[in-house]
Amino acid sequence: MIDLDAAGSAVALLAGSLDAWIWVIPGLLIGLVFGAMPGISVSMAMALVLPATLYMEFLPAIIFLTSVYTGAGFGGSVPAVLMNIPGTSSAVATTFDGYPMARAGKHNEALGLALVASCLGVLGSYIVLFVLVQPLAELVLRIGPFEMAAIAIWGMILLGSLGGKSLSRGLFAAGIGILIGTVGMNTAGYLRGTANIPELLDGVPTIPAMVGLLAASQLFGLVNTHFLVESEEDRQISLxxxxxxxxxxxxxxVTLIRGSMIGALVGAAPGVGSSISNLLSYAEARRASKDRDSFGKGNPEGVIASESANSSSEGGSMATMLALGIPGGGATAILLAAFAMHNVVGGPRFMDQNRDIVYAIILSNFAQAVLLLFVGTGFVFCASAIVRLPLRFLIPCVLVMATMGSFAIEGSIAGPATLFVFAVLGWLMSSAGYPVAAVVVGLLLGRLIETEMLRAWQLAGGDPAEVLNHPAAIGIILLMCLSLGVSAWQERRRRRAKDLIGVG
Amino acid sequence: MTLRRNAVSRRTLLAAAGGAALAAPATLRAQGAYPERPLTILVPFATGGYNDRYARAIAPFLQKHFGQPVVVQNRPGGSTMLGNMFYLQQPDDGYMVMVHSAGPFIPLSILTRNAQYKADDFWMINLPSRDSTLLACATNKPFNTVEEVIAQLKRDPRSISVGVQPASADLVNLALLMQGHGIDRSRMRIVTYDGGGPARTATMGGHVDVGFVGGEGFLPVKDRIRPLLAFADEKVDGFEETPLITDHAKAAGFADEFVDGSQRGFVVSKKFRDAAPERYRIMAQAIERATKDPECVTTLKGQQLATTWYGPEASNQAYLRSASLMEKYSDLLKQA
Incomplete structure (x- = not known):
């Protein structure tokens, strides 16, 4: 599957060109900074630098953009760990355990974990891409509405009760999230709940809503605290x-490999991408863990699961883009635009005729993953200085940054307005003991489930028996029931064992 | 409603001002150092789409012929409705022009999203790019011609699943084709996709049996699909062999009506053209010169972007024809 001649000339292409290298570190840094700013997503960071690539050669331009992609993919995790604000929507699950770790004084460890898991995720997914680009793309093309709906429902069931002490409150919060996610025009063209506000035609803006929910509920809760990390001796920044x-x-x-696989596959599915893959990977890690209760309270595995999945989505979406010419999400759409700006049409023909360039892009990403380790360590080291900042300065700064970021998304007041509304909602819910994270999950997954279920229904022409023609979807559902059954059984056995010890 | 009323009152005001300016051309010329500020190209789509690429590619040439810097600004959202509303609220000073898929997005936003402007509030300067709806299937599907698809649908409308975007030119074309053949659309299995990309993926991946979607996006993956019918009256670039709807309709004996998939190019507001005809003339001339600039033609061709100069008259005619056709069949749009 590896064309060795082409790989050889790819190495020559990279080795002989200084241009292909000088943009990697600036790209990573730009990505890290923009990714870390709440509100600026991976694709926005890339869109910002896209016009500049017009003046570069083709290969350096693509390498520069993929460096930004790689950098931003990790950048989003830094505020997720330190402040419970996902810098991008792909870092939502990182907040679940990363932030509790930081509050417990383990911010250094959490950031190190996130960084290494991200680098390995990028590396892993590009290795998959290097070996299996065509089969992976073909597999992804087969994921239709039935299969996608099954995957999304799986994620929803596993995450439904997230973080809450009471199941009913968790489900209620997830339900609210799903309802909010249905605002706007659905895939069949019906308008719902827009209240004649044109800004709501595309739905509630996800990123400001998410930042509002997660950040505000936390920041208001911190009002009486002086520092992010309570104990003085833990407040150090240590390489x-x-x-x-x-x-x-x-x-x-195991968590790392599972996360990377989920990320590569889900990231490759058009229209799904890293904002879903990190949630699914987290849900799976939590389900498979023996110590399920520690998730959400600072379990390192949660951070690994989320970070390996969101960064390996990059390789996955590159596979669909390179092999099929389909942009799986915003980031690859920007890359395809960059292709077009350089008179190159991305797609199967490009890959057949320019295997060396494709390999050069992949090899350069190996190098980016390694360089990210160093650049990222430096970045994390500087960024974690904020744990030393008294909260009375930090909280206003974060709120201003978040407002600016949400304004930047559309350049209109719709973003800040959403942020404000959801901040109030988040604060109300968390003070009443409802898990806001479940609202975010509902918001992100609900829309996907609805869209795919609707398409499955249309495809079946309203005949439920049609699902029998989609064995993969049935397989996923069976696997889901089986794994849920096994977990329930294990849980029961463990509780019985605990009872026995208690009695003994 | 308030917005609408404001727009009207301002238009009357500006028309009056325009009239005054015409009455005293010397004064106008005295202050008329137009252009004296940078020109903004407003793209009502996100970075990276056709319009964005077109705007950025032509910007340096427009800059040369306009004599002022040209910047590109993206304002996506609500299927261009947010960008359209924003544009109509700008002053008519000739420092902002849109690069837009005016047809079908402007009429569609009015018909399906209750946008509070009218199709002829906009004025086309040049619409060089035309995309046509293509009826296509994956190469592993058993259809080789459009006639086979139609014959099977006539036997059983439920037997074929069809992928299409709701509220789109593609849906109007689908509806017209089915109407022509007397096939009951409500009994068909129509699967809706919110965007051309997803609809294309579903067609190519064989999730649906056939798809109705803009042809241009299929070009990079031409080998993986079988084009069956093009909704155009002349050969479509890249799909020269594909049968045309005009011939198909003639053979089947129904009216060969169809709408253009996308008509893209430079758009201004009608009130700007009416209120500041001199500035409009300067702007249109700069766009014409940039479009015809041989260097620009080479650059744009290399990026697979259209460069033909049709001019305002032909462009408006094409745009309004497609808008009125869509209005005529607006009931077809409302039921996906």
Whole structure:
């Protein structure tokens, strides 16, 4: 499957060109900074630098853009860990365990974990891409509405009760999220709940809503605290502890590999991408774990699961873009635009005729993953200085940044207005003991489930028996029931064992 | 409603001002150092789409012929409705022009999203790019011609699943084709996709048996689909072999009505043209010169972008024809 001649000339292409290298580190840094700003998503960071690539050669331009892609993919995790604000929608699940770790004084470790899991995720997905670009793309093309709906329902069931002490409150919060997610025009062209506000035609803007919900509920809760990290001696920034955290990643190889697989596959599915893959991977890690209760309270595995999946989505979406010419999401749409600006039509023909360039892009991404490790360590080291900042300065700064970021998305007041409304909602809900994270999950997954279910229904012409023609979807549902059954059984056995010990 | 009323009152005001200016051309010329500020190209889509690429590619040439810097601004959302509303609220000073898929997006936003402007509030300067709806299927599907698809649909409308975007020119074309053949659309299995990309993926991946979607996006993956019918009256670039709806309709004996998939290019507001005819003339001339600039033609051709100069008259005619056809069949649009 690897064309060795082409791989050889790809190496020559990269080795012989300084241009192909000088843009990597600036790209990573731009990505890190923009990704870390709440409100600026991966694709926005790339869109911002797209016009500049017009003046570069083709290969350096693409390498520059993929560097921004890689950098932004991780950048979003830094505020997710330190402040419970996902810098991009792909870092939502990172907040679930990353932030509790930071509050417990393990911010160094959490950031190190996130960084190493991200680098390995990028590396893993590009290795898959290097070996299996065509089969992966073909597989993804077969994922139709039935299969996608089944996957999304799986994620929803596993995450429904997330973070809440009471199941009913968790489900209620998830239901609210799903309802909010249905505002706007649905895939069949029906307008719902827009209240004649044109800004709501595309639905509630997800990123400001998410930042409002997660950040505000946290920040208001911190009003009486002086520092993010309570204990003085934990408030240090230590390179040694960041590295130690990074090493911890290797202790959970299964979570890492599973996350990367989920990320590569879900990231490759057009229209789904990294904002869903991190949630699914987190849900799976939580389900498979023996110590399920520690998730959401600072379990390192949660961070690994989320980060490996969101960064490996990059390789997945590159596979669909390179092999099929389909942009799976915003980021690859920008890359295809960059292709077009350089008189190159992305797609199967490009890949057949320019295998060396495709390999050069992939190889350069290997190098980017390694370089991210170093650039990222430096970035994380500087960024974690905010734990030393008294909260009375930090909270207003974060709120201003979040407002600016949400304004930047559309350049209109719709973003800040959404942020404000959802901040109030988030604060009300969290003070009443409802898990806001479940609202975010409902918001992100609800829309996907609705769209895919509707298409499945249309495809079946209203005949439920049609699902029998889609064995993969049935397989996913059966697997889901089986794994839920096994977990329930294990849970029961463990509780019985605990009872026995208690009695003994 | 308030917005609408404001627009009207301002238009009357500006028309009056325009009249005054015409009465005293010397004064106008005295202050008329137009253009004296940078020109903004407003693209009502996100970065990276056809319109965005077109705007950015032509910007340097427009800059040369306009004599002022040209910047591109994206304002996506609500299927261009947010960008359209924003544009109509700008002053008519000739420092902002849109690059837009005016047809079908402007009429569609009016017909399906209750936008509070009218199709002829906009004035086309040049619409060089035309995209046509293509009826296509994946190469592993058993259809080789459009006649086979129609014959099977006539036997059983439920036997074929069809992918299409709701509220789109593609849906109007689908409806007209089915109406022509007397096939009951409500009994068909129509699967809706919110965007041309997803509809194309579904067609190519064989999730649906056939798809009605803009042909241009299929070009990079031409080998993976079988084009069956093009909704155009002349050969479509890249799909020269594909039968045309005009011939198909003639053979089947129904009216060969269809709408253009996309008509893209430079758009201004009608009130700007009426209120500041001199500025409009300067702007249109700069766009014409940029479009015809040989260097620009080479650059744009290389990026697979259209460069033909049709001019305002032909462009408006094409746009309004497609808008009125869509209005005529607006009831077809409302039921996906």
């Amino acid at each position: 040694r502890r960041i590295i130690a955290g990074g090493m911890m990643t290797f202790r959970h190889p």
